[in-house]
Amino acid sequence: MTGPAVEPAPQAASALRAARLRAVALTIGRKVVAAVVVLWGAATVAFFAQLALPGDRATVILNIRAGQAQQRTAAELAPINAEYGLQHPVIQQYWDYLRGLVLGDFGTSYQQFRPVTAIIGEQLGATVTLSVTAILFAWVLMVAWVTLTAGRGPRLGALGSLVDVVAAGLPAYWLGIILLLVFALGLRWFPVIGGTGVNGLILPALTLAIPLAGFMSQSTRAEFERALEAPFVISARMRGMSDWGVRLRHVLRHASIPAVTLSGWALGATLSGAVIVESIFSRPGIGSVLVAAVNSQDLPVVVGIVTLVAVFYVVANLLVDVAYTLIDPRLGAS
Known part of the structure; x- marks a missing residue:
């Protein structure tokens, strides 16, 4: 009667390494997902903070460009609404905003009339x-x-x-x-x-x-x-x-x-x-x-900088977490 087969040592070591790699990859994947969620949350807060400000955004933009605050007619506001998509529902504005961030487009400055990314x-x-x-x-x-x-x-x-x-x-x-x-x-x-x-x-x-x-x-x-x-x-x-x-x-x-x-x-x-x-x-x-x-109430520039700082913060912490996990997988195990 023979005893149970013993797995060769090289195969056992290979299986152990594969298991550790899967654990490290899973841990890193969780951290990446968490970082994306944090960035999405920061971008969302920045977007809705603009909507929470008092006053009509088109009026604010037009007053900034004109250098004086006054009431504006619907005919005056129509080109501004069309330029910045303010005539669309909020959910569409939000989607366009997120899509722009993913593509590296933070919009156009109200005051300098240039892309925020260039500024x-x-x-x-x-x-x-x-x-x-x-x-x-x-x-x-x-x-x-x-x-x-x-x-x-x-x-x-x-x-x-x-x-x-x-x-x-x-x-x-x-x-x-x-x-x-x-x-x-x-x-x-x-x-x-x-x-x-x-x-x-x-x-x-x-x-x-x-x-x-x-x-x-x-x-x-x-x-x-x-x-x-x-x-x-x-x-x-x-x-x-x-x-x-x-x-x-x-x-x-x-x-x-x-x-x-x-x-x-x-x-x-x-x-x-x-x-x-x-x-x-x-x-x-x-x-x-x-x-x-x-x-100057130049909201696209403000939102762009706030979002950029959040990106640097999250990415830097993500890199530190990933480095720790690669050095010692036990630090990322939970």
């Missing part, structure tokens, strides 16, 4: 540069501060945590004005009006980076202190590695996962925070375009 595209590079620079600055500040203060005793650790909380709570408009007064007007190290050069980039980037570094430090500090007590740290010290070497080469690598997670959120946060910072430092970018569009 945003001219300023997007400056804002993305500011956001990426701010995230890099935040990482540098976080790594330096946590490495310097974490696990150094109760007093220095308490000081580090206090600075984390204070930095994370600093409002961008207040911090930007302080940096402007001290380093631009007082010390004259940087220009008062920001430009596209390196000198005009540092203060705006620091305004966004300091609060972000506080958030990242808060999430990293606890992991850093736990990693300092791990067996691999003791082993590294026994091999004669210096304290700074242990912290930078071993501990930081294990403690930085929360900060990596926050980096996906940080891209959306810095893009939205650029609205305030670019206004304070008179920098070009989508923030200054958004402020001007709100003041």
Whole structure:
């Protein structure tokens, strides 16, 4: 009598790999669907927010073009309704709006008479540069501060945590004005009006980076202190590695996962925070375009920028989630 057949090891390993790939693909698929739903929700809210505004949209558009507010006749409004499709039922307007977003068409500016994508595209590079620079600055500040203060005793650790909380709570408009007064007007190290050069980039980037570094430090500090007590740290010290070497080469690598997670959120946060910072430092970018569009009631530009920020935010977080799932499928299992 023979026993049950045993599956060869290579076939078992292949089946296990296939099962893991299916699990990872399923997890990534769920995250992609969730991201699409979030984007659809953001676009829907932006569309119906336009309808909720008081007044007739055709009248608003015509008054913006004429530069004066007054009542308009049906004959005057007819060309505007035809141009923007406002004579159609709301459901058709909504469908045309969603279809345009999918095709990359955000409509035409009420004031500039140009495609919104062209207006945003001219300023997007400056804002993305500011956001990426701010995230890099935040990482540098976080790594330096946590490495310097974490696990150094109760007093220095308490000081580090206090600075984390204070930095994370600093409002961008207040911090930007302080940096402007001290380093631009007082010390004259940087220009008062920001430009596209390196000198005009540092203060705006620091305004966004300091609060972000506080958030990242808060999430990293606890992991850093736990990693300092791990067996691999003791082993590294026994091999004669210096304290700074242990912290930078071993501990930081294990403690930085929360900060990596926050980096996906940080891209959306810095893009939205650029609205305030670019206004304070008179920098070009989508923030200054958004402020001007709100003041002039240029709704297609406002909706286009809000939708674009939502896209950046969702896509950045999706990429972080997908990267985590590929690195360790258990992180995406639920």
